[in-house]
Amino acid sequence: MESNLAERRNVSAKNLIGYLxxxxxxxxxxxxxxxxxxxxxxxxxxKWNLISPRQSWxxxxxxxxxxxxxxxxxxxxxxxxxxVVFTTLTxxxxxxxxxxxxxxxxxxxxxxxxxxxxxxxxxxxxxxxVFNLLFxxxxxxxxxxxxxxxxxxxxxxxxxxxxxxxxIVCWKFTxxxxxFFLAGLNNIDPTLYEAAVIDGAxxxxxxxxxxVPLLNPTFIMIIVFATITSFNxxxxxxxxxxxxxMNATRTMMLEIYHRVFALLQAGYGSALAIVSAIITFxxxxxFRKLFERDDLYxx
Amino acid sequence: MMYRLKKYKxxxxxxxxxAGLFLSIFPYFWMVLSSFKVSGEIYTRLWPTKLTxxxxxxxxxxxxxxxxxxxxxxVNSLIISLIPTMSVVFFGMLTAYALxxxxxxxxxxxxxxxxxxxxxxxVLFLIPxxxxxxxxxxxxxxxxxxxRYLIDPWAIxxxxxxxxxIPESLLxxxxxxxxxxxxxxxxxxxxxxxxxxxxxxLFTFMARWSEFLWPLIVNKDYGKMPLSVLLALFTKxxxxxxxxxxxxxxxxxxxxxxILFLAFRKYFEEGISFTGLKG
Numbered sequence: 075m076e077s078n079l080a081e082r083r084n085v086s087a088k089n090l091i092g093y094l095x096x097x098x099x100x101x102x103x104x105x106x107x108x109x110x111x112x113x114x115x116x117x118x119x120x121k122w123n124l125i126s127p128r129q130s131w132x133x134x135x136x137x138x139x140x141x142x143x144x145x146x147x148x149x150x151x152x153x154x155x156x157x158v159v160f161t162t163l164t165x166x167x168x169x170x171x172x173x174x175x176x177x178x179x180x181x182x183x184x185x186x187x188x189x190x191x192x193x194x195x196x197x198x199x200x201x202x203x204v205f206n207l208l209f210x211x212x213x214x215x216x217x218x219x220x221x222x223x224x225x226x227x228x229x230x231x232x233x234x235x236x237x238x239x240x241x242i243v244c245w246k247f248t249x250x251x252x253x254f255f256l257a258g259l260n261n262i263d264p265t266l267y268e269a270a271v272i273d274g275a276x277x278x279x280x281x282x283x284x285x286v287p288l289l290n291p292t293f294i295m296i297i298v299f300a301t302i303t304s305f306n307x308x309x310x311x312x313x314x315x316x317x318x319x320m321n322a323t324r325t326m327m328l329e330i331y332h333r334v335f336a337l338l339q340a341g342y343g344s345a346l347a348i349v350s351a352i353i354t355f356x357x358x359x360x361f362r363k364l365f366e367r368d369d370l371y372x373x
Numbered sequence: 374m375m376y377r378l379k380k381y382k383x384x385x386x387x388x389x390x391x392a393g394l395f396l397s398i399f400p401y402f403w404m405v406l407s408s409f410k411v412s413g414e415i416y417t418r419l420w421p422t423k424l425t426x427x428x429x430x431x432x433x434x435x436x437x438x439x440x441x442x443x444x445x446x447x448v449n450s451l452i453i454s455l456i457p458t459m460s461v462v463f464f465g466m467l468t469a470y471a472l473x474x475x476x477x478x479x480x481x482x483x484x485x486x487x488x489x490x491x492x493x494x495x496v497l498f499l500i501p502x503x504x505x506x507x508x509x510x511x512x513x514x515x516x517x518x519x520x521r522y523l524i525d526p527w528a529i530x531x532x533x534x535x536x537x538x539i540p541e542s543l544l545x546x547x548x549x550x551x552x553x554x555x556x557x558x559x560x561x562x563x564x565x566x567x568x569x570x571x572x573x574x575l576f577t578f579m580a581r582w583s584e585f586l587w588p589l590i591v592n593k594d595y596g597k598m599p600l601s602v603l604l605a606l607f608t609k610x611x612x613x614x615x616x617x618x619x620x621x622x623x624x625x626x627x628x629x630x631x632i633l634f635l636a637f638r639k640y641f642e643e644g645i646s647f648t649g650l651k652g
Contacts, residue, residue: 117504
């Protein structure tokens with residue numbers, strides 16, 4: 075009995091210290107996470123210009139305005155366009171990179187991995203500025219293309235401006251996702267390939283039946299990331315296109331920034347933020363339902 | 374291993390890899406090279422006929438005392454990057470230790486909460502957080518730019534993952550020797566989690582140094598602007614026609630994180646397998 079009591083006292087003393095250690099995090103979560111989250115929802119039901127003390131309840135009006143605005147569908151379309159181009163490009167480049175690095179002897183892999191990761195650490199403002207000049211109308215890329223008689227309005231042609239942005243974001247992330255693919259490849263049991271070779275499978279069949287299904291978690295990760303990025307894209311379009319040409323690169327984040335901090339429509343902006351989060355969740359959920367598999371090894 | 378290509382194909386592998394590496398590094402190379410060019414040669418020729426330091430001179434002292442104090446903005450960037458980085462590491466360890474090693478009452482609930490916090494899109498918090506900073510009088514102040522980044526659920530999550538792997542016997546031995554829980558963190562956990570800490574430092578510093586939207590919103594005071602914001606505003610404004618100056622600024626913005634990354638790269642590759650994704 076006595077030792078039991080002592081133990082219990084020990085547990086509550088530990089709990090006390092533990093909660094003391096945790097308290098900054100708990101306060102942070104209440105004040106800077108839960109509270110703003112709830113307040114954001116409240117504001118979305120109000121009409122408010124950020125300044126005046128008058129905040130009148132308009133309930134669902136902001137949401138109806140958001141859904142009725144044709145710009146919403148333009149932005150959703152832009153985001154889907156970005157998602158498709160970015161996911162395709164990045165899957166090709168980073169999976170290709172991982173497959174190639176896997177062939178290289180171990181002592182050189184570090185060199186290539188580090189080299190390809192350099193683009194990942196670049197800052198959004200800096201690389202947007204660099205690509206803006208490189209792909210300008212009379213920039214280096216178009217000067218090269220001129221020799222074969224081409225001129226591309228990378229960021230000025232509304233049809234391809236979003237694809238150009240997807241391309242530069244792909245430049246940034248190729249090495250990063252390549253590293254995840256490489257980790258995925260290293261996790262695949264080599265005996266699977268040996269067995270497949272004995273069964274007479276050629277390289278393409280091995281790739282399709284073993285490599286691709288077993289890399290499923292990495293594919294899902296890229297798709298989820300592309301979805302979240304596509305709706306939150308801000309720095310690149312802000313720096314390079316300002317949402318233009320003809321709204322072709324306008325994203326939810328740019329619109330929220332514009333509505334709230336230029337037009338002072340706090341309620342509308344909050345409703346748009348919530349709609350954008352719901353759409354993002356919807357896409358992520360759908361993609362995971364469609365593509366994710368948890369039976370990796372019982373093929 | 375079965376999956377290797379035949380030997381005669383290896384030169385092709387290296388060729389493609391080197392070409393890819395060239396594409397991946399070329400924008401950096403071009404940026405640095407252009408920052409030393411005279412403006413007339415940036416668009417017209419790849420190799421400059423002469424090199425100049427005037428772009429850097431322009432950016433570093435051209436506007437001193439006026440509203441474009443770039444040297445000062447580098448200090449500002451350091452302030453709003455280093456303080457959150459240290460704080461995120463400190464509270465990340467402290468919280469993760471309480472959850473995973475002390476296993477406080479309800480720790481499983483908190484660990485799940487942390488995962489939810491990581492998944493919640495930041496766009497939901499932008500407007501209310503801005504309003505809070507305004508009501509607390511933190512607009513145009515460093516505190517407003519720093520406050521929301523002092524604790525990062527992601528860092529707590531990473532430390533929790535790592536603390537799972539440390540044997541309890543190690544901690545028991547220290548407790549028998551009379552070490553307090555806090556001492557265990559600083560004397561045992563901190564030295565053991567070098568790789569984890571390096572990754573948390575690298576990612577947090579990178580994210581804060583490159584941060585753009587938040588300091589753009591909560592600070593309009595040119596004297597307190599971090600380099601990223603000041604550079605962006607002047608690039609879109611009066612420096613539009615000075616590509617050389619732009620590239621000098623972009624180089625200054627890129628250099629610190631590249632150096633940090635190169636210094637930490639061995640931890641990066643070690644740690645990426647268990648830390649998972651950080652957008």
